Amino acid sequence: MTRTFLGAAAAAVLAAGLASASPSLAQPPPFPAAFKTSQITTNGATIHVRVGGKGPAVVLLHGYGETGDMWAPLAADLARDHTVIVPDLRGLGLSSRPAGGYDKKTQAGDVAGVLDALKVDKADLVTHDIGNMVGYAFAMRSPERVGRFVLIDAPVPGIGPWEEILKNPLLWHFRFGGPDMERLVAGRERIYLDRFWNEFSADPAKFSEGARVHYAKLYAQPGAMHAGFAQFAAFDQDAIDDKAILAEKGKLPMPVLALGGEKSFGLTMAAVMRYTASDVTEGVIPASGHWIMEENPVATVKIVHDFLDAKPAVRP
Numbered sequence: 082m083t084r085t086f087l088g089a090a091a092a093a094v095l096a097a098g099l100a101s102a103s104p105s106l107a108q109p110p111p112f113p114a115a116f117k118t119s120q121i122t123t124n125g126a127t128i129h130v131r132v133g134g135k136g137p138a139v140v141l142l143h144g145y146g147e148t149g150d151m152w153a154p155l156a157a158d159l160a161r162d163h164t165v166i167v168p169d170l171r172g173l174g175l176s177s178r179p180a181g182g183y184d185k186k187t188q189a190g191d192v193a194g195v196l197d198a199l200k201v202d203k204a205d206l207v208t209h210d211i212g213n214m215v216g217y218a219f220a221m222r223s224p225e226r227v228g229r230f231v232l233i234d235a236p237v238p239g240i241g242p243w244e245e246i247l248k249n250p251l252l253w254h255f256r257f258g259g260p261d262m263e264r265l266v267a268g269r270e271r272i273y274l275d276r277f278w279n280e281f282s283a284d285p286a287k288f289s290e291g292a293r294v295h296y297a298k299l300y301a302q303p304g305a306m307h308a309g310f311a312q313f314a315a316f317d318q319d320a321i322d323d324k325a326i327l328a329e330k331g332k333l334p335m336p337v338l339a340l341g342g343e344k345s346f347g348l349t350m351a352a353v354m355r356y357t358a359s360d361v362t363e364g365v366i367p368a369s370g371h372w373i374m375e376e377n378p379v380a381t382v383k384i385v386h387d388f389l390d391a392k393p394a395v396r397p
Contacts, residue, residue, distance in 0.1 A: 108291040110153040110378075112167075113160060120175075121168075123194025125182055129175035130195055131167040134160030137228070138201045139389065140192065141167045144210020144235060145309055146277045147296055147372075148174030154378040155207070158386055166204065168195055170215060172308025174299055183311035185211075185238070185319045189219035193226070202226065205389055209233040209373065211312050214319060217357075221326045224334055231338040231385055232354060234346050234371050239320030240327070241356040266306055271297040273306075281371035283344035288375045323357075333358040338388045342369035342376070362388065 116133030131149060139159055141152040149167040156165045169176040171191055172183060182188065192215065196204060205228045208216035213232045217240075220227045236246050266273045274297055279285040300306055337358040341350040343365050351363030364384050369376040 109150045109289075109295055110157075112150075112153045113157050115160070116156070116165075116167075121195050121198045123198060124187070124190040126171040126179050126191055127177040128171065128191055128195055129169040130199075131156070132164065132199065134163050134165045136163045138164045138166060138196075138199075138204035140196070140204045140206050140216075141165065142192070142206065142208040142212030142216050143167075143170065143173075144208075144212045145173075145312060146210075146274055146300075148299055150174070150295070151209070151374050152207075154374060155382050155385060158382045159389075163205075163389075164201070166195065166199065166201070168192070170211065170312070172311065173305065178302075178304035178308045181311075183308065184315040184322065185214045185218040186222075186322045188215045189222055192216070192219045193223060196226065203228055205229040205231075207231040207233070207385055207389075210235040210371070213237060217323065218319070218326075220333055220335065221323070221330060224330075227335050229336045229338070229389055230333065230358075231340065231388060232350065233340045233373055233381075234342050234350060234366075236346075236350075236353050237323060237357070238316045239323035241353040243320060263307055263310060268301075270301040270306060274300060278372065281345065283342065283368060283370040283376055288372055292375065327357055334360075336360045336362065336388075338362045338364055338385070340364045340366060340373070340381075340384065342366050342371055342373055344368075344370045346371075364388075 112131055113133055116131045118129065118131050121128045121130055133156065141149065141156060143149050143151050149169045152167050156167055159165050171188055172178045203226050206216045206220060208231065213235045214237055216230065216232065217237045220230050236243060271293065275293065278288040278293060282288055300309065337354055337360060339350040339354040339361055341347040347365050348363055351361055354361045366373045366377050366380050373381045
């Protein structure tokens with residue numbers, strides 16, 4: 082974790098206060114009307130998926146505190162020359178909330194099942210936060226199905242300085258969970274989530290009130306917070322699985338873009354990914370904390386699209 086991240090997060094807490102009370106009521110940007118939604122049942126879960134555009138496939142995986150809705154600006158841009166596939170992770174958004182399967186190895190199977198259902202053999206991956214962890218598990222197990230891989234602003238369990246990252250006091254939520262914790266948060270989902278949106282933003286006002294209301298409502302659905310906690314509770318198993326698959330198969334062969342927010346992970350993302358990928362391009366989203374699509378969507382869209390266009394994909 083960079084010092085910039087620590088300083089920015091602390092400053093955000095002091096400056097934000099009740100930033101969620103901002104008068105901005107803009108909803109998250111909508112997906113283009115041409116995008117279609119479906120429910121794909123696979124691997125013990127039913128995954129809500131948005132699909133639009135035409136061309137080479139690209140899968141966008143969201144993280145905690147949001148859903149696939151976060152990707153609307155990037156999806157609209159990529160749909161001009163890609164088939165864009167945007168799932169909600171199991172347990173989150175409009176996907177089903179099964180009792181188990183929140184380890185990222187299992188969720189890699191969810192991604193495979195979605196691609197199989199859509200008859201897509203190979204796709205580029207763009208991932209954020211916990212989506213990085215799911216995408217990594219998929220790319221390691223099915224490298225022949227991934228052309229290019231963009232990971233944004235979150236580490237991968239068990240890879241590089243993972244144990245040091247866990248010591249960061251700002252990441253206490255990695256170990257926060259269990260029945261008692263769920264009872265404390267029940268009915269207070271907005272309060273809990275505001276902490277993430279405020280502390281991990283360079284400017285909390287960029288995360289609009291409308292977006293906060295939208296996501297808090299989705300996370301207040303029955304079982305949604307339990308599923309969210311389960312995503313974090315699986316990290317120890319994820320670390321074991323990630324170390325094992327790296328030892329077995331070696332580094333990722335496809336081109337990787339490791340992006341960090343300037344006020345968040347920054348260049349640490351590339352340093353982490355060089356432990357586990359052989360072709361890493363580093364990038365930083367300026368004037369952004371963790372919530373790159375809210376804080377600087379223009380820069381994020383450009384750097385991602387340019388990478389997908391410029392880097393030749395690895396052939397099977």
